[in-house]
Amino acid sequence: MAITVAISDPALFQQAVPKTLPAPTNSGIITISAKKLKKLEGGGGGGGGRINANWVDSMRASSPTRRSLETDEHKSWILQHPSALTMFEEIIRSSKGKQIVMFLDYDGTLSPIVEDPDRAFITPEMREAVRDVAKHFPTAIVSGRCRAKVYNFVKLSELYYAGSHGMDIKGPSKGHNNKKGNQTVLCQPAKEFLPMIDEVYKTLVEKTKSIPGSKVENNKFCLSVHYRCVEEKRWNELAEQVKSVLNNYDQKLKLTQGRKVLEIRPTIKWDKGKALEFLLESLGYANSDDVLPVYIGDDRTDEDAFKVLLEKGQGFGILVSKVAKETNATYTLQEPSEVMHFLKRLVEWKRSSNL
Numbered sequence: 001m002a003i004t005v006a007i008s009d010p011a012l013f014q015q016a017v018p019k020t021l022p023a024p025t026n027s028g029i030i031t032i033s034a035k036k037l038k039k040l041e042g043g044g045g046g047g048g049g050r051i052n053a054n055w056v057d058s059m060r061a062s063s064p065t066r067r068s069l070e071t072d073e074h075k076s077w078i079l080q081h082p083s084a085l086t087m088f089e090e091i092i093r094s095s096k097g098k099q100i101v102m103f104l105d106y107d108g109t110l111s112p113i114v115e116d117p118d119r120a121f122i123t124p125e126m127r128e129a130v131r132d133v134a135k136h137f138p139t140a141i142v143s144g145r146c147r148a149k150v151y152n153f154v155k156l157s158e159l160y161y162a163g164s165h166g167m168d169i170k171g172p173s174k175g176h177n178n179k180k181g182n183q184t185v186l187c188q189p190a191k192e193f194l195p196m197i198d199e200v201y202k203t204l205v206e207k208t209k210s211i212p213g214s215k216v217e218n219n220k221f222c223l224s225v226h227y228r229c230v231e232e233k234r235w236n237e238l239a240e241q242v243k244s245v246l247n248n249y250d251q252k253l254k255l256t257q258g259r260k261v262l263e264i265r266p267t268i269k270w271d272k273g274k275a276l277e278f279l280l281e282s283l284g285y286a287n288s289d290d291v292l293p294v295y296i297g298d299d300r301t302d303e304d305a306f307k308v309l310l311e312k313g314q315g316f317g318i319l320v321s322k323v324a325k326e327t328n329a330t331y332t333l334q335e336p337s338e339v340m341h342f343l344k345r346l347v348e349w350k351r352s353s354n355l
């Protein structure tokens with residue numbers, strides 16, 4: 001037995017899927033033998049995560065190498081997902097009569113990607129831009145990181161913070177002048193998993209300590225296993241260690257992927273998209289046509305939020321990326337400096353329209 005699949009965009013398909021799948025023909029057809037299919041089905045992670053094919057292929061695919069911006073592939077991608085700066089006036093027009101609500105991812109969006117996750121600092125200029133945006137629009141930081149850690153980087157008490165991929169949400173305290181960042185708890189849907197996450201953290205630290213460059217980060221309701229500084233020849237070993245730990249938590253934990261990071265989180269139906277919906281509801285915009293949510297993010301986990309906006313037909317997702325990627329975002333920005341530029345333009349527009 002074999003199955004045949006027609007692919008509408010062979011170039012994007014090849015970029016997005018593991019190399020273990022056969023390449024599509026020019027007309028976009030791939031045929032997968034029964035043997036291959038079985039192998040692919042069997043290669044999944046232990047925790048019911050989203051990585052179903054060979055883990056190392058998937059880890060490579062999550063870190064695409066820089067490609068020329070001049071290729072036809074990139075040009076066609078940009079036509080489909082134009083720059084939010086080029087389309088700025090269009091975005092403003094769509095906001096007429098609506099309240100813009102800003103959702104900002106942290107790593108790779110407000111701060112550049114660096115080797116040491118503990119040194120992913122936001123620049124003072126970016127902090128100022130976020131502070132100004134929050135003066136005019138309700139603003140939330142939505143991050144995979146532990147909420148307290150991302151608060152310590154951003155240090156703006158007037159914002160909403162959704163840490164642990166949205167599993168830990170807190171809003172601004174009354175008066176906003178709370179320097180300690182003590183905010184009212186709004187939502188912690190994975191509270192019962194705390195002891196399990198702590199236990200898995202300790203086990204993973206132990207199991208990965210012999211792999212140079214690996215780092216396990218405790219994000220409170222989820223964990224990150226970083227491999228940015230691990231030699232590629234040892235990625236498989238690292239993946240095997242993570243898989244062996246997840247296997248002991250039968251379907252209770254799942255694995256997702258970010259930029260050179262394996263992320264372990266509770267198998268609950270909660271993600272950055274749900275966090276966005278929760279925050280809109282908390283702000284009084286559930287089922288409202290009077291709101292324009294704008295979500296800016298760079299990573300796979302941000303796609304859950306982009307998808308919610310796309311399906312609602314409301315607001316815009318803006319993907320931060322220099323390379324063509326399959327995305328549910330409408331627009332793109334190339335890097336954090338462009339994000340800052342976009343935020344500043346929003347503030348300038350709002351100030352001038354208030355005159």
Ligand SMILES: O=P(O)(O)OC[C@H]1O[C@H](O[C@H]2O[C@H](CO)[C@@H](O)[C@H](O)[C@H]2O)[C@H](O)[C@@H](O)[C@@H]1O
Nearest residue numbers: 106107113114115117120143144224228259261
């Ligand atoms: O949702 P985010 O705010 O984008 O958080 C996702 C992960 O970001 C961090 O890791 C990433 O940034 C690091 C610093 O630049 C980089 O070293 C790492 O390779 C990236 O994956 C954070 O450390 C993770 O815990 C978050 O899950």
